[in-house]
Amino acid sequence: MNNYLLRAVTAWSCCSGVAVRRCCNSIRAGPVKGTCNLPLRLVQFRNQDDTGRARVGAQVVASDPRPGQDESTAGASSTSSSGEMVDITAAIPGIGGDMKQLLESGDVGMRAVKQAIESGKHRLDSRNVRLCAPILNPDKIICVGLNYHDHCRELNYPVPTEPAIFSKLFNALAGPLDDIVMPDETKELDFEAELAVVIGQKGHKIPLSEAMSHVAGYTVAHDVSARDWQLKKNSGQWLLGKTFDGFCPIGPAIVTPQAISDPHNLGIRCRVNGVTLQSSSTSQLVHKIDAIISFISRFVTLVPGDLILTGTPAGVGVSRVPPLWLQKGDVVECEVDEIGTVRNPIV
Structure with a gap:
């Protein structure tokens, strides 16, 4: 065999x-x-x-x-x-x-x-x-904002000197082919293709030199974002705009590190209705995966199954002139080389 x-x-x-x-x-x-x-x-x-x-x-x-x-x-x-x-x-x-x-x-x-x-x-x-979704019950879904050099440039934001951490709640998880229900509460629905890290070993205050040994594998994530609730409402707190039901499709698989050539040199793309709107590489990451894991573990204990979304590259809808928002009937595909694609219709 x-x-x-x-x-x-x-x-x-x-x-x-x-x-x-x-x-x-x-x-x-x-x-x-x-x-x-x-x-x-x-x-x-x-x-x-x-x-x-x-x-x-x-x-x-x-x-x-x-x-x-x-x-x-x-x-x-x-x-x-x-x-x-x-x-x-x-x-x-x-x-x-x-x-x-x-x-x-x-x-x-x-x-x-x-x-x-x-x-x-x-x-x-x-x-x-x-x-x-390749994991349905993680203890934590932790996200990193403004973590691609090209994304910082397109927004004219300074490059963060340390990871900008926020979170999603478990209700946001969805599968690689599931529908994304567009909430009536938002008019500014945006797309973000991301590489996600799955933790495989418990750790607290993990040294940088040991951080990659805590990785069980990698998957693709779509960090769906309601920009009006993320940036204009809720007193500027990001949580509500990031964690509507179904706002975190992941998949198609958890790919172990031994099946990935280099997690810091993978092509990453997002297509909407077949049109490529994001096309970059994880080489653009501001804070690399080991640094992210080590930083987060200073504050919380990481355990097997925890998800870390590592950020999105340039090309998101909010950065365009005029802004490009997702609409019902759109189909969004987020793809990372050597891992696969999540494909989610907006309904």
Whole structure:
């Protein structure tokens, strides 16, 4: 079953059905304490038409590109008709009940996932499942504002000397394909594509040198924002404008550090109705991931499953002249290379 091992050189988008092979020349993250050093793509899913509890799965990549095959199309079957995933909840009933439980199990759980993939058992056809948010019950959703150099420039804001921290509440979480309900309370709905970090190991006052070892993986986030409530109302506090129901779609998977070439050099994009409005790179991050983790942990204890949204690049609607606001009927796609795409209609 070695051909079915998840490989660090391959990733795919759940929505576009396109696999992008990336060579892992330098994995900045290094060994991860508490999360086995394995390249994995972990998801949560429900069977189609099933409203029951989400299950944990691992997406399976069949093989590397064949000689002469275009890397942009290699592995496309992984998300098309022949795509497979492993039902980890069925394979590891003791620790695979939900993603947070699996992350808390550390090395034991991740090695069990690897064994489940290699066993060839509990396979599912991806056509028969619907992906959910890859984690539904984090202790915390922590966000960083003004954290891309190009975003600071477009807003004519000074580059922050330390991370600007705010939060979202759990009601904001949504899946990679879920509808975003536009609240009647806002007329200024905006989009923000973000790279999100998933914590894998508990820590408080984490030294900078050890911060990356606390990362379980990465996912894509859409930091939906009601700018009128974020910037003009609620006495200038950001919370309400950031945490309406469904204002934080994430997914399609949690991709472990060993499957990411360099988290600080990934393309990041947002498309609205097929038009690219944000296109940048995580190399533009003002405060890098290790610095963010170390800074946040000075104030709060980070635990497995915590989400950290690392900021958005230039191109957001509020920065445009005139401003560009989302409307009902729009479809927003947020994408990060080597991780995938979340695609959410505005309804």
